[in-house]
């Protein structure tokens with residue numbers, strides 16, 4: 001099937017710029033750049049073109065599922081503090097903690113913060129996927145945390161994507177604004193409405209952490225094995241702010257997470273952690289880009305991958321330390337375990353350092369499960385499949401141990417154990 | 428018979444290490460195995476425990492009259508074989524306690540028993556911790572990670588006590604232990620001696636055998652048992668060194 005930007009352009013014309021004239025610019029950018037192909041350095045190991053080779057439906061479908069029952073499977077302790085977004089549209093906001101605002105915005109709503117921050121961080125010129133998302137989005141969902149608010153309980157955001165017999169293209173647009181001295185933990189769950197709906201979800205998330213703000217996101221990707229996700233996250237941080245994200249990829253067929261932060265205020269910190277466990281023929285790509293623009297900032301990236309069957313994992317971590325960014329501390333570590341003889345991984349650090357007083361380390365390893373450790377466990381009576389699963393969970397603990405919420409931590413361990421018990425690890 | 432090894436030949440990476448080894452161990456007996464570096468002691472221990480990178484080309488190993496060579500390492504452990512490793516493996520990310528609970532319950536499951544609940548498991552741990560002087564923080568740390576040499580060895584004996592095996596193979600458990608730890612470990616082993624449990628104790632030093640008094644002492648040399656005797660043999664070796672055996676061996680060939 002031919003893949004061309006045209007179907008999106010046509011659809012764009014029908015929609016009539018719900019988010020304003022920025023969408024016109026966006027579609028022009030997208031038309032010019034087209035769908036990124038493997039000749040581009042950023043997409044060298046990830047071919048997203050097949051995900052676009054679909055006869056997409058853009059319509060909102062009848063719901064043939066119950067969002068409530070889907071949520072029951074998630075570690076959402078109470079239905080308070082929960083936001084449901086179905087196919088990119090805000091569908092339910094259950095009572096959220098005070099100080100949190102969740103609203104769906106477009107050109108007809110007037111919102112000062114929205115106007116100030118919307119589409120200011122995503123780079124439409126160089127990122128044609130962000131351009132596509134901006135052009136196609138029907139609304140932008142803003143999550144605002146008011147100044148000085150210390151939100152105790154996690155805010156759950158559940159993204160549900162659905163498709164019937166035709167593949168769906170789903171644009172999701174999010175904007176997180178953490179005002180001065182605020183602190184929040186967000187659980188972002190991404191799930192499919194059914195086992196076999198075929199979807200391509202384009203998510204663009206922009207986030208701004210103001211002075212002394214603290215924003216933590218635990219992003220759990222658990223879509224069905226026909227779902228494609230292209231997630232592009234752009235974060236801008238002000239002085240002494242803190243941003244942390246865990247990207248845990250447990251499902252989907254093609255998942256690409258681009259994550260960029262610009263540390264733009266002194267004393268700010270960024271933590272990017274990721275864990276991906278692709279199996280079957282799944283492909284997961286984490287592309288990170290940390291930009292140290294000012295002095296005295298810290299960034300730390302820990303990515304762990306367990307790649308089974310014929311799956312493919314990609315990690316590319318780009319760190320840019322600009323000339324002024326003295327006293328930068330930037331760390332990066334990516335470790336992968338290959339299970340099975342056809343699993344594959346590409347891991348690449350990319351450092352561009354233009355300042356001289358910088359502490360920067362990176363390391364990448366790819367290997368198999370330690371056969372000494374495996375024998376040790378088996379020699380204590382633990383069967384091989386279980387021993388492998390234990391070692392894999394232990395390997396993942398570098399990332400899992402950093403998750404903040406105990407209920408989520410427990411959920412992840414269970415999900416991973418379940419996944420590993422289904423997989424044939426003894427190959 | 429607890430263990431019968433006949434004419435065992437084993438290769439690693441194409442090189443023959445065990446060259447026709449024979450050994451018989453009855454229930455309740457303690458056998459010491461001594462021999463120069465590289466003679467094949469750890470190889471023997473690994474082959475009994477089922478390490479897969481060794482290829483057995485000839486001979487057999489029977490454990491309670493059952494052919495061991497057909498069993499996976501975990502099945503051997505479930506039937507009561509325990510190897511205290513010469514070099515215990517560090518496993519970051521799994522706590523000692525979690526690891527032991529998995530092991531205890533895997534063995535129980537294989538025997539058709541119900542898993543042990545947390546309360547009883549903790550009780551069992553507390554009881555066995557005393558045996559080799561393991562403190563609580565050690566059980567909460569990752570398996571062997573950052574443990575000192577001596578702590579790793581004590582941890583092996585602690586695991587052994589927890590798993591209650593029939594045949595215990597101790598591969599140089601004494602090396603790296605200070606004088607007090609040696610006594611603690613030996614006392615732990617002695618407390619476990621019983622008429623239906625046997626021990627294979629690999630060591631270089633006669634000193635351990637003052638504490639754990641063996642019924643038999645064997646000398647393993649170039650992949651074979653070349654001399655067997657009672658505990659006095661260890662004293663003789665200590666005095667005369669292996670050259671004495673080597674020359675003896677050449678003469679007898």
Ligand SMILES: Nc1ncnc2c1ncn2[C@@H]1O[C@H](COP(=O)(O)OP(=O)(O)OP(=O)(O)O)[C@@H](O)[C@H]1O
Pocket residue numbers: 439440444462463464465466467468469470471513
């Ligand atoms: N993985 C391996 N590859 C190649 N050779 C090996 C391997 N493992 C062991 N060997 C060789 O097998 C021989 C016997 O080794 P083994 O560890 O059994 O000796 P040992 O009697 O236990 O010695 P030590 O007293 O030093 O512990 C040695 O020559 C050793 O180099």
Ligand SMILES: [Mg+2]
Pocket residue numbers: 468469470513598599
């Ligand atoms: Mg040895």
